[in-house]
Amino acid sequence: MPDYSWPSPATSALIGKRVTRVDAPAKVSGHAQYTYDYHGKNMLFGKVVRSPYAKAKIVSIDVSAAEKMPGVKAVQIIQKAGSTVQWAGDEVVAVAAIDEATADDAARAIKIEYKKLAHLVSDAEPPAGAGEAAGPFSSDDIDDAIGNQLPDKQFIEALQQRGVSFKPEEDDLKDWADEGASDDVINAIRKAPFHNTEGQQPHSFFQKAAAQTQGDPDKAMAEAEVTSEGLYGATVIAHCCLESHGSVTEWPDKDHVFTHISTQNVSGIAGQMADPLEVPAANIRVHQDNMGGGFGSKFAADRWDIAAARLSKKAGGRPVRIMLERDAELQVAGARPSAYARVKVGAKKDGTLLAWQSTSWGTGGPGGGGMPPIPYIFSIPNKRAEHTTVRNNIGPARAWRAPNHPQAAMITMGALDDLAAKLNMSPLDLWIKNLDIAGPRKDTYREELGIAAELMDWSNKWKPRGTNLSSGIARGLGLSIHTWGGRGHNSDCDVTIHPDGSVEVKIGTQDIGTGTRTTIAIVVAETLGLPVEAINLYIGDTLYPPSGGSGGSTTPGGVSSSSRRAAVDAREALFAQVAPGLNAQANDLECVNGTVRVKSGPSRSLSWKQACSKLGAMPVTARGKNPDKSKPPDLTNSGVGGVSMADVAVDMETGVVQVKKMVAVQDCGLIIDLKTAESSCYGALVMGISYALFEEKLFDQQTGRMLNPNMEFYRLAGLNDIPELVVHMMTGKGYDERGVIGLGEPPVISPGAAISNAVANAIGVRVPILPITPDKVLAALSQSTRAGAQ
């Protein structure tokens, strides 16, 4: 059997080196085509009429005036009269017209009468005792839990306790498995007790999740030498993809659909569109060259995508484009659930963690949302964690890079940082003291904390809380650690070697800006001994072998494994043809530096072109798969550890926080391209600064609408908010041999917690909730002054 294992980065030409992103020239020159750029022949422009109310019953819909307008080609009612809309911005009607202005006019001509219902858009702390016991899981609840990557153990326990309110069908189970639910979870859904809830009163806004208890938290807390209490959390934020959600869909004939869609899930979209459009998935072609950001919010064929397809059908198959306007993008196309917790931690005087008690809550919109995995990373021996879900009318949550983890890090690392302050310990010492309970990556953390501390100059720069003040500017350091899974997803890949020496790679994956094209090109080029430019790579189409959605940091592991196996098998087929001419055994050949040569006698060699000409008239194609137990070894792995450290300056008069420096130290197994891997970490630090200091979806309690659905008041960090950033990737022994692991989630988890901790270290008091805006800093300072005066 051929050797599929990864070559060592020490001896490889490309793997682990800094290779320039292969599609960078297309991106910097404006030639990269995005879904939003696609202009179909005779394309129509779609617009969606959205509910102005956060909760309302649709009484009547009158589209007659719109239908009669010149230039209007189709009108599609999305939610009929009688339906209840659950959030402001919910889709009600869609129109398609010959140009955008006409579509806008038509949308305005549609008359919808609503009956307003009471809504809730707040996610404030639920009143004591308000949470009702969670009922059985609806299929939406299960979607939500999978989307939020609820840990298996927690999910399965909840399924056993709460049961389900529906009878799961095989199709549903298959969908959930495709969305990432493990076999254990699928079995638990299958076996969960059925409780009929029909005719029962609707749920309360507040639902209690089952408490998680371990050890004897009350006794341990009572025995603790030191305890620390505090409130920690993070508000709801948006994905704010620069390329908004949407698609351009046409019907080339009455049985076929062709959609250009902005998605993280090219291979999965056809299956989602098939049912609502009543077309076999095999008749639906999905295409995407480039996509302008998803961050977890673009896995589905959304309601507006289905509407575009239906409008197109009504309009005789003409392409219909619906790309969301910026306000809709921020209102309905993605939100990260909030999470808040009142935490009490108990420890020995030397810092040994003994007990954890938390009461948490948060919202992921109408579906609620699960408890973040707290305490995070540190498995504190005695704990009780209680959670209440707020189901409100802010619109549905979507996976946001590392679902639940940034919130869990903020809550846990914040609580531990306050404990360290109370113990008069440096948080670095407290973390190191407790690494024994930090799970399977504890040795990685130890190594990474050492490197990060050096890069931050921690030992020289760190001062006890509130003691580093000069000219009204307080300085402080903070840290946090994080983990993520990231095993490679299912992926198929075809590698073809042509007799003229050209190489083609086809794989139905997508490059969402993470460098997936570059990863695949490096793997195939390395395997065939060619330069990256020699690889003709085709991705982003259902014409190519299916490859999983880009979520949960599973893409690098998946596509590198399938493309490696395909390239090795294609190479073996070539060797079989070339070996006789070189008077060698096929297994004594290797591809090095544009040649095929004999390992035991490298002077016997052919150029790549000469070697390929031996193939005769026909090219060879090999299909590689991940996972593939028949072709060991496993080329991917799961479980990484990382550290973030922040150095901040806080203006004590204005409350403005400026990040001065950030350090990220991260492992992700074998790194294929060091350059784009580092970029993922730099980008995550920037995104972390952004959600730590600026981002928040604000809602008007009276109208239930989002107050800042634009990029002026939904603030993203800009170039001038970015300090010195230092990234260190863990490589070498202990890391390279683990196999490839993704990097989309891990580095974005800790920056928020690290910045929060640095601010507390600077100003001497905790600003409990992210984002740390100047008003919150000043409020925290004045509260502590008042408390000090009493």
Place this chain on the structure above:
Amino acid sequence: MPDDQSKTPESVGSGVSRRDFLKISSVSAAAVPVLGTRIVKASGAPVTVYGPGRVPVELNVNGQLHKLQIEPRMTLLDALRDELQITGAKRVCDRAECGACTVITDGKAVYACSVLAIAAQGKRITTIESVMQGEALHPIQTAFVENDASQCGFCTPGFVVALKAFLDQHPKATPDEIRRGLSGNLCRCGTYHGIQQAISQITQRGA
């Protein structure tokens, strides 16, 4: 608003003062819609009125003259993207907040989402598509490629065009000045580190 309130005319585009605009709109509202432009007297001066309906518009984009029939309410960005299929400038915020649509008109960086196409007539419009020098990348583009200053790439054309416009006007700018010059552009993936490295490279090697 009483007419005499606006002593100083505020521009609403095409050299029409707000006061003129009020007068014109009352004229237009009474008039039968016609295709094309008309000249009306407003405050004694001739003013061009466009629309309603589609009107002929000429745009000089990347050295080429394009004749369009578009509604006067169409932005320059939408005219470029939807009428001419010149799609390098991106539509993101659509209200002058993010810079993804940046183009250069007569040497000045503008948000194409916030300029009406009719107001861009007679100007030299440069988009990302003509920043390359023939087949070769512009030094700014090379610096972006080498320093991995794009991830999803959706904001990248806006950054490159804004940077080119800034450096054309301030060839000796320092990295700090350039950063300030780019503060009207936003990125979501977080490519700022790469952009900063690119800026350092450009200020060292020249653009």
